[in-house]
Amino acid sequence: GVISDKERLWQVVSEAVDRTPVTDMHTHLYAPAFGCLGLWGVDHLLTYHYLIAETMRQTSLSYEDFRALDRKAMAEHVWRTLFVEHSPYSEACRGVLTTLGRLGMDVSSRDLSTYRKWYEGLTYRRFVDLVFSVAKVKTAVMTNDPFDPEERELWLKKGDELKKDPRFRSSLRIDPLLYDWKNQYRVLRELGYDVGPEFSPGNRRTVEETLRFLVDWGRRMDALYLAASFPPDFDYPSNSTASDLLDHCVLEACSRLNIPFAMMIGVKRRVNPSLGLAGDMVGRARVEAVERICARHPDRRFFVTMLSRENQHELTVLARKFRNLMVFGCWWFLNNPSLVEEITEMRCEMLGTAFIPQHSDARVLDQLIYKWDHSRRVIARVLYRKYETLFDTGWRLTTNEIERDVSDLLDRNFWNFVKGM
Ligand code: REL
Ligand code: ZN
Incomplete structure (x- = not known):
């Protein structure tokens, strides 16, 4: 029915945001069929x-000594350093506690060993059911990388078996191709694609074979989109292998597969290699590159997220200019409540309901719980404020309209963009 007061408005908005099943369009999770690639449990959470980045600031242990620890010892060290010796209010620490709490563990006990015991006897397969239902995630899109030897083997050996669980869908990730051609062309050769050690658009054979590789693997994975991350200095068009590959192979593959290309822009890899995955940095990137790619390719569709806070306003404005650009997520260092709040509010103000507010980027299955719990809270607050301003004009909303908007934001905008609707 029609909502006639603000108290009811808050109730409807917060319930809709809490309960609507989400499509999580970018994760690093794996379906159970991928076996040990799927990470879960408290030691992986920790x-x-x-x-790890936060721990290394608060411990006297050297990088080498830390890296030499086994998973359990590492987890214990993180626990002691970040949770016991200091208060764990950072977003990533809080995330562990939200997750354990929502799974039913007693967060006040501070007893790592009982948390470990809680997981005993569980299987990944059963845990997927539990986590998806607690987090109310309907579909999680995986990041599938054919350049990862372990993952490649699985696709070649198991193929269709990897696609049986409908809750997990694929995206074909191609960073190594764009940024490490001189090593990765060998992978294509081994797989039977006749490419040369140098990528140049003039070499027709190499161009066609790369295209064939992308289309074959897109089909093999049933990929919903092709994807890559880009450094802050990514420019387009430019005299670079990445730009050439986009023009001659990647966008053509998207066209043949009829799927979008996802660009995640603004990551400077390994500024501190000792930290491994934790050693990547953010940098302000060039929104003009996105502008030119959208303008030049009006028939292609682009999902875009940018890592730097400084790029967010420009990117949001750009999305008003190009319907083939779908802005998504508050990526990585932006996935903090204060930043999600400001970015989501700005996007609402300039794009209405036509964007995808969040993805989880979860690497450990359990993280779906906290990433979505925390994001939903912020999104609900922001949406309430937006509806409140509408209410103040005299506009009246129905519960159905609010539920419609929320499922557009959390679910349908993604699928419609994938399908080109
Ligand atoms: O997909 C990416 O490139 C990034 O999201 C990851 O590389 C990053 O390590 C991830 O864990 C961030 O949330
Ligand atoms: Zn990611």
Whole structure:
């Protein structure tokens, strides 16, 4: 029915945001069929690279000594350093506690060994059911990388078996191709694609074979989109292998597969290699590159997220200019409540309901719980404020309209963009 007061408005908005099943369009999770690639459990939660970065600031242990620890010892060290010796209010620490709490553990006990015991006897397969239902995630899109030897083997050996669980869908990730051609062309050769050690658009054979590789693997994975991350200095068009590959192979593959290309822009890899995955940095990137790619390729569709806070306003404005650009997520260092709040509010103000507010980027299955719990809270607050301003004009909303908007934001905008609707 029609909502006639603000108290009811808050109730409807917060319930809709809490209960609507989400499509999580970018994760690093794996379906059970991928076996040990799928990470889960408290020791993996505690050794998430976000927490490793924080631990290394508060411990006297050297990088080498830390890296030499086994998973359990590492987790214990993180626990002691970040949770016991200091208060764990950072977003990544809080995430562990939200997760354990929502799974039913007693967060006040501070007893790592009982948390470990809680997981005993569980299987990954059963845990997927539990986590998806607690987090109310309907579909999680995986990051599938054919350049990862372990993952490649699985796709070649198991193929269709990897696609049986409908809750997990694929995206074909191609960073190594764009940024490490001189080593990765060998992978294509081994797989039977006749490419040369140099990528140049003039070499027709190499161009066609690369295209064939992308289309074959897109089909093999049933990929919903092709994807890559880009450094802050990514420019387009430019005299670079990445730009040439986009023009001659990647966008053509998207066209043949009829799927979008996802660009995650603004990551400077390995500024501190000792930290491994935790050693990546953010940098302000060039929104003009996105502008030119959208303008030049009006028939292609682009999902875009940018890592730097400084790029967010420009990117949001750009999305008003190009319907083939779908802004998504508050990526990585932006996935903090204060930043999600400001970015989501700005996007609402300039794009209405036509964007995808969040993805989880979860690497450990359990993280779906906290990433979505925390994001939903912020999104609900922001949406309430937006509806409140509408209410103040005299506009009246129905529960159905609010539920419609929320499922557009958390679910349908993604699928419609994938399908080109
Ligand atoms: O997909 C990416 O490139 C990034 O999201 C990851 O590389 C990053 O390590 C991830 O854990 C961030 O949330
Ligand atoms: Zn990611």
